[in-house]
Amino acid sequence: MNIIVCMKWIPDTSEADLTVSPGAKDIKKDDLDFDMNDWDRFAIEEAAQIKEKVGGKVTVVSVAPEESEDMLRECLARGADEAFQIWSDEMEGGDGYATASVLASFINGRPHDLILTGTLAEDDGAGQLGGMLAEMLGIPSATLASRIEVQDKKVAFVRELEGGLYEAMEMDLPCLIAVATGLNEPRFVSIRAVRKVASIEIPNLGTGELGVGADKIGHAGARIEIEKIELPPEGEGAEIVKGKPEEVAARLAEILKEKGAIA
Amino acid sequence: MNILEPADTPILGAPAPAIAFIILFLSISFFFYVMYRRINLLRKAAPDPRFSDIPTRVQRVLVYGFGQWRQPRYLGAGILHILLFAGFIILSLRSLTLIGRGFSPTFHIPFLTGSVGFAYDSIKDYTVLVVLIVCVIAMVRRAVFHPARYDHPGTIGHEHEAYVILGLVSALMITDMIHDGAALKASGLSGEYYRLPAATLASMFMPTNSMPTLNFLHVGGYWTHILFFLGLLNYLPVSKHFHVITAIPNVFFSNLNKGSIKPVKYGVADWMELEQCGVSDLTGFTWKHILDFYSCADCGRCSDNCPANTVGRALSPKMISVKARDYAYEHFPVFDRVAQPGRSERKLVGDIITEQEIWACTTCGACEAECPIFIEYIDKIVDMRRYLMDRGDIPLSLQKPLQQIKKKGNAYGAMKSKRSAWTKDIEEFQIRILEEGEHSDLLFFVDSCGSFDPRIQEITKSFARTMKRANVDFAILGPDENDSGNEVRRLGEEGLFEQVSSHNIDAFQARSFNEIVAFDPHAFNVIKNDYPEPFKVIHSSQFLARLLSNGDLSLNGGYLRDRTVTYHDPCYLGRHNGIYDEPRRVLKAIPGIRYQEMKRSFSRSFCCSGGGLLLWYENEEEKERMGERRVKMAMEVGAQVIVTACPFCLINIEDAIKTTGNEGKIEVIDLVELVDRSMS
Numbered sequence A: 001m002n003i004i005v006c007m008k009w010i011p012d013t014s015e016a017d018l019t020v021s022p023g024a025k026d027i028k029k030d031d032l033d034f035d036m037n038d039w040d041r042f043a044i045e046e047a048a049q050i051k052e053k054v055g056g057k058v059t060v061v062s063v064a065p066e067e068s069e070d071m072l073r074e075c076l077a078r079g080a081d082e083a084f085q086i087w088s089d090e091m092e093g094g095d096g097y098a099t100a101s102v103l104a105s106f107i108n109g110r111p112h113d114l115i116l117t118g119t120l121a122e123d124d125g126a127g128q129l130g131g132m133l134a135e136m137l138g139i140p141s142a143t144l145a146s147r148i149e150v151q152d153k154k155v156a157f158v159r160e161l162e163g164g165l166y167e168a169m170e171m172d173l174p175c176l177i178a179v180a181t182g183l184n185e186p187r188f189v190s191i192r193a194v195r196k197v198a199s200i201e202i203p204n205l206g207t208g209e210l211g212v213g214a215d216k217i218g219h220a221g222a223r224i225e226i227e228k229i230e231l232p233p234e235g236e237g238a239e240i241v242k243g244k245p246e247e248v249a250a251r252l253a254e255i256l257k258e259k260g261a262i263a
Numbered sequence B: 001m002n003i004l005e006p007a008d009t010p011i012l013g014a015p016a017p018a019i020a021f022i023i024l025f026l027s028i029s030f031f032f033y034v035m036y037r038r039i040n041l042l043r044k045a046a047p048d049p050r051f052s053d054i055p056t057r058v059q060r061v062l063v064y065g066f067g068q069w070r071q072p073r074y075l076g077a078g079i080l081h082i083l084l085f086a087g088f089i090i091l092s093l094r095s096l097t098l099i100g101r102g103f104s105p106t107f108h109i110p111f112l113t114g115s116v117g118f119a120y121d122s123i124k125d126y127t128v129l130v131v132l133i134v135c136v137i138a139m140v141r142r143a144v145f146h147p148a149r150y151d152h153p154g155t156i157g158h159e160h161e162a163y164v165i166l167g168l169v170s171a172l173m174i175t176d177m178i179h180d181g182a183a184l185k186a187s188g189l190s191g192e193y194y195r196l197p198a199a200t201l202a203s204m205f206m207p208t209n210s211m212p213t214l215n216f217l218h219v220g221g222y223w224t225h226i227l228f229f230l231g232l233l234n235y236l237p238v239s240k241h242f243h244v245i246t247a248i249p250n251v252f253f254s255n256l257n258k259g260s261i262k263p264v265k266y267g268v269a270d271w272m273e274l275e276q277c278g279v280s281d282l283t284g285f286t287w288k289h290i291l292d293f294y295s296c297a298d299c300g301r302c303s304d305n306c307p308a309n310t311v312g313r314a315l316s317p318k319m320i321s322v323k324a325r326d327y328a329y330e331h332f333p334v335f336d337r338v339a340q341p342g343r344s345e346r347k348l349v350g351d352i353i354t355e356q357e358i359w360a361c362t363t364c365g366a367c368e369a370e371c372p373i374f375i376e377y378i379d380k381i382v383d384m385r386r387y388l389m390d391r392g393d394i395p396l397s398l399q400k401p402l403q404q405i406k407k408k409g410n411a412y413g414a415m416k417s418k419r420s421a422w423t424k425d426i427e428e429f430q431i432r433i434l435e436e437g438e439h440s441d442l443l444f445f446v447d448s449c450g451s452f453d454p455r456i457q458e459i460t461k462s463f464a465r466t467m468k469r470a471n472v473d474f475a476i477l478g479p480d481e482n483d484s485g486n487e488v489r490r491l492g493e494e495g496l497f498e499q500v501s502s503h504n505i506d507a508f509q510a511r512s513f514n515e516i517v518a519f520d521p522h523a524f525n526v527i528k529n530d531y532p533e534p535f536k537v538i539h540s541s542q543f544l545a546r547l548l549s550n551g552d553l554s555l556n557g558g559y560l561r562d563r564t565v566t567y568h569d570p571c572y573l574g575r576h577n578g579i580y581d582e583p584r585r586v587l588k589a590i591p592g593i594r595y596q597e598m599k600r601s602f603s604r605s606f607c608c609s610g611g612g613l614l615l616w617y618e619n620e621e622e623k624e625r626m627g628e629r630r631v632k633m634a635m636e637v638g639a640q641v642i643v644t645a646c647p648f649c650l651i652n653i654e655d656a657i658k659t660t661g662n663e664g665k666i667e668v669i670d671l672v673e674l675v676d677r678s679m680s
């Protein structure tokens, strides 16, 4: 069982004061901390758990600059056998399509039964990569898997739909599954666990090693043109409801009714 | 006619000394064999250096061992125990004498002859009576009143143990009385009741003066006494009553490093290289911790005071000892050629001691402060957490904050650069950030909570203002400060503790200052007791008490306005560091203060559910929040203001005031804030 997990390295915007960078095509990222995309955390955890159950080999790969080594080490500590970092400066400014092209050429050259990734990334939330990558590899794919069970030559999984519905499906291997958050309980990775995998080398691959053309990566390879990024205009100001719990609850219900959220 | 002495009375034709020798030999051999097996397990356990500072250890043995100092914390049971213990000491001489009498009718312990012996006989006789009465009271107490702390939830076969031992001790007393009573009656002496009350009492039940009967009672009483005595001796190491033998050594070897956590493993240079980190099985514990398991007397005082147990979490510290001892006796039994660990499929850590129990502990230390024989729990729990942590099994609610500390040095997920952002709120003066190479008299360690939690920032600012007004030269580390790591270490993430603490140590060492001051007892504790480099650190309450005694602080009662005040002792200030007096001194310096102590105060303070990262911890089993309990306790004594000296106590109690609907009736405030608002 060869599992390849695609990871994304994203800026942590949760506690930061965001500003738009000059040119208004992106946010300013210099002061931001970067971290593993949370959705992908569930993907690598799932891969590690599948390996623990049925055996096999887990490979993680990320199209991200050098600083993402921390993230890849964390994946190794979770149970991945090898990790690859793909980056060259020309890859800057790529979109999901460009990233998918790079990943496809990485994956094409190696054995793969199951490709896992998060359904979305917390930064742009485009949710494109999984589908495009599967298409480029010519394998079937599914998104939002909330349970996965690998069987002989195929994989059974459950998709979480709107309104509390679940859809149970099967796919033949090889295939790609983009996972939902919450399909497992990711283990905690301690400092010691990372230290234990410190000696594993993480090869850095550039365009040369992968054989992808310059027209496929970065701006040139992107299919999305960002016109403008701006911060949302400041709103009207929130109403802070004060008083006893009963009064607050009553007022809240009133507001929700006024705005049509509840009947 | 003289009564027949046991040593002179052959049994079934065999000379008594020969019988005595055989019985003694067999039972003593068996006893030593069992002891050897029990000690053998200790030798398999992890190392633990417990021979440091012998004078302090001897002192502990005298005060807490022989002096039974902690017993009266439970007055009734404590007095009973002290009487039993004193009886045990006095009667041990009697037992030796009686054993000797199996060989020679005139055997005496060398110094117990003449008038001393005469006096001892009388003291012993009174003691026998007292011990018998105590045993009866103790049995009745258990049978009739069923104190809940004696229960053994979730295990079987322990309820009878106390009765067995109390029964055996009573039998010992009664047989001794019969032995002596018969001799007294045969001697024809009367009017001895004031000197030999027990023997007299026994003789009153002997209706006959016939010599054969009295001989039979005298000799028979003797042998049954000896058999019960040796039976008791051998019952001890297979039951909870092992403590009769191990308690004194356990006190001798008790932990002298209060407030600190043991290293992952003693005697290893780099714990990171260990095959396994933390404790997953019995022999992973240190020998002292297994001695703790042997020594626990099941008295339940620890659990009775454990806040986790009180609010219905899965944890009862006593049951950790009981279950581990059961496990030890099962897996390292007395009769088995080789010990067979792992014989049963259930694992000690995880199955028998569950993950819920292990995470439910707030490390408040109430159990350890209460245990009459200094049994430790925090280090064991941390060791088990280290193992779970190493496997990646930690409660979901704790993952994120720990990850944030790893990445950003604080659990709040705030950017490092914003660590000193709170200083902007102070307009009257500038707060200095101490750069490398600079000096200030005091280094104010704000910690993550004081830097990022909006409510706790208020204490931070109050403290800064107070120091400024007292003209103290102080500065902060600013962005170079990291989380103190107190809870990181106690949650078992040793690697992360090393990361944050070494970062702080580097920052300290690059600067010059006389003292570190912190208003968070957790930060204060970890810097004082856990950091591998020594730094002089004081708590804000000590700092304020010092200002007061220097005359640099004068307070007025304007803020309190005649309201009744009580003080909540924070665990990491009181129990872990013995600071009870300073905060009270500061409070009592407020003119006209109406002060009322809560029932649970000082070392019996009730934890408000824990600080640092435990603020994020979610427990599903508890029926009530600890803070809510605490608010009730304060209200019971009529308090309108709860003063505490820990930011986490403040947050927990403030929450609890809201959830119990007591807003407006009672207020909680940090000592630092109170001083800031009461300065004149």
Ligand code: SF4
Residues within 6 Å of the ligand: B302, B305, B306, B307, B308, B309, B315, B317, B360, B361, B362, B363, B364, B365, B366, B367, B368, B377, B378, B607
């Ligand atoms: S430290 Fe506190 S919470 Fe933990 S077991 Fe002891 S009493 Fe209970």
Ligand code: SF4
Residues within 6 Å of the ligand: B295, B296, B297, B298, B299, B300, B301, B302, B303, B317, B318, B321, B370, B371, B372, B373, B374, B375
């Ligand atoms: S640990 Fe101490 S306090 Fe708790 S039951 Fe055992 S002897 Fe009693």
